[in-house]
Amino acid sequence: MVKLGFQVLNAGPLATRENVIDMARKAEAFGYDSIVVTDHVVIPRRIESRYPYNATGRLFVPPDADYLEPVSMLCFLAGGTDTIRFGPSVLVLPYRNPVLTAKMLATIDVLSGGRLFVGVGAGWLAEEFGAMASPPFEHRGSVTNEWLDIFIKLWTQDNPVHEGAFYRVREIACFPKPAQKPHPPIFVGGNSPAAIRRAARYGQSWHAFRVPAAELPPLIGLLKEEVRAQGRPADACGLSVRYGVRVVGASGDTGRRSAEEPGRVFVGMASEVAEQLKRVIDLQPTHAIFDCRTGSYPEVLETMERLADEVWPKLR
Secondary structure, eight states: OOEEEEEOOOBSTTOOHHHHHHHHHHHHHHTOSEEEEOOOSOOOSSOOSOOTTSSSOOOSSOTTSOBOOHHHHHHHHHHHOSSOEEEESOEEGGGSOHHHHHHHHHHHHHHTTSOBOEEEEOOOOHHHHHHTTOSOGGGHHHHHHHHHHHHHHHHHOSSOOEEOSSOEEOSOOOOSOOSSSSOSOEEEEOSSHHHHHHHHHHOSEEEEESOOGGGHHHHHHHHHHHHHHTTOOTTSSEEEEEEEEEEEOTTOOOTTSOTTOTTTEEEEEHHHHHHHHHHHHTTOOSEEEEEOOSSOHHHHHHHHHHIIIIIHHHHO
């Protein structure tokens, strides 16, 4: 059965202390399997990099908006919930020191009782790489692979050794290990062939972001080919998907989304959204995760509740 997830908003005016913990607890009460948060640390005032996940190429968050840091926020959400799973969708790995990040993620998994999954990506915003003094933007794919190597070694080995192009690990111990064995599930984000190859090598899931259903089958085929090439079992790396959504009642306002995102953002009454989503769910992803970035806080909560109570039963 496909597991249902929702984004707790950690950017913009709705990202307040009260709202984020309320959303997390409501998601748990509504029966969601997971909640996610997104990752930026700073928003450059001048951006020439193109945002790859919508038609405009523009980031949806202005520079002066609040943006809660995701690893810190996951600690807060873990402490405020009991059963729901959670993770970043996705953590930009080159922004952070790999040893410290691995330790922080392992700590969250231990303290939450093994509820963490780790969504990862290579990043797209060159200007933010510069602000973070990260390894060079043009090497972000290789850095992401190396950071994943380090994570897995630190999480699974008592005496990890890593001799890489960007980082070395030797003569250290790193405990506690994560509660989940061998480690928390890794969801590898990004829609490019390189990201799919990374998922096939390291991931328990390829995390496709706003890919229209008609475009998914050949990419799933590539994923299966790459998993075989890695010598892993056919079911070692599944598919998870992420889309935007707005679910309204019969008199609700569906005009808040621009018309440029069909197949990437699903808008309408429950029956309409279910019909739009059917092509995606028929592809049997292991997880379907949604976000609602429009309207007031009550409207976001309405979407979260209607998605769980009215849309999802139609798809089961």
